[in-house]
Amino acid sequence: DTAVSQTPKYLVTQMGNDKSIKCEQNLGHDTMYWYKQDSKKFLKIMFSYNNKELIINETVPNRFSPKSPDKAHLNLHINSLELGDSAVYFCASSLNAGGPLGGELFFGEGSRLTVL
Amino acid sequence: AQSVAQPEDQVNVAEGNPLTVKCTYSVSGNPYLFWYVQYPNRGLQFLLKYITGDNLVKGSYGFEAEFNKSQTSFHLKKPSALVSDSALYFCAVREYGNKLVFGAGTILRVKS
Numbered sequence: 001d002t003a004v005s006q007t008p009k010y011l012v013t014q015m016g017n018d019k020s021i022k023c024e025q026n027l028g029h030d031t032m033y034w035y036k037q038d039s040k041k042f043l044k045i046m047f048s049y050n051n052k053e054l055i056i057n058e059t060v061p062n063r064f065s066p067k068s069p070d071k072a073h074l075n076l077h078i079n080s081l082e083l084g085d086s087a088v089y090f091c092a093s094s095l096n097a098g099g100p101l102g103g104e105l106f107f108g109e110g111s112r113l114t115v116l
Numbered sequence: 117a118q119s120v121a122q123p124e125d126q127v128n129v130a131e132g133n134p135l136t137v138k139c140t141y142s143v144s145g146n147p148y149l150f151w152y153v154q155y156p157n158r159g160l161q162f163l164l165k166y167i168t169g170d171n172l173v174k175g176s177y178g179f180e181a182e183f184n185k186s187q188t189s190f191h192l193k194k195p196s197a198l199v200s201d202s203a204l205y206f207c208a209v210r211e212y213g214n215k216l217v218f219g220a221g222t223i224l225r226v227k228s
Binding site: 056105 | 148150152154157158159160161162165167204206210214215216217218220221
């Protein structure tokens with residue numbers, strides 16, 4: 001079983017459309033994340049949820065809206081897509097533990113979004 | 117804010133030779149540092165982390181990293197490189213909320 005799974009793996013869409021990416025983890029973790037990797041492979045956190053509660057919300061346009069129906073799922077909806085949204089979006093999960101137990105993230109395979 | 121820097125875009129090494137991928141950090145307080153690897157068209161995989169204790173940390177696939185507080189460095193090393201080690205390597209530091217801040221990444225190319 002895949003620990004962190006994302007769907008779809010590839011998305012090609014037109015500017016102005018709305019799209020969603022889904023993520024599920026079966027690791028029993030309580031914290032999930034969305035990261036964006038741009039064309040230069042730079043990784044930046046977008047959002048983080050802990051037990052369905054938003055705990056990290058970086059400077060991301062309002063067009064991006066995460067939703068966590070339960071602690072095993074974190075979805076990302078993007079409205080009015082723009083060319084600059086083209087990237088690979090990674091979902092990740094971890095235990096939200098401080099100290100030595102924290103920090104290890106488990107990543108999904110990524111969802112490559114191409115906006116034309 | 118915590119940050120890490122990876123000064124090399126790419127590192128080339130011959131198979132069987134030792135490899136080093138460099139990372140320096142800038143943090144307030146004690147650093148929690150990580151190395152991840154990304155193979156083409158894949159997600160990131162955790163290699164190792166430094167929290168506290170021994171300065172030499174051992175991780176997956178024969179990798180290790182040396183924490184050096186005086187040089188604020190956390191370089192990734194392996195005694196003998198394999199062609200299959202060729203990938204993109206990221207150094208990261210933990211911030212609030214268990215958030216990881218990643219470096220820009222270093223491409224490792226191991227040639228046979």
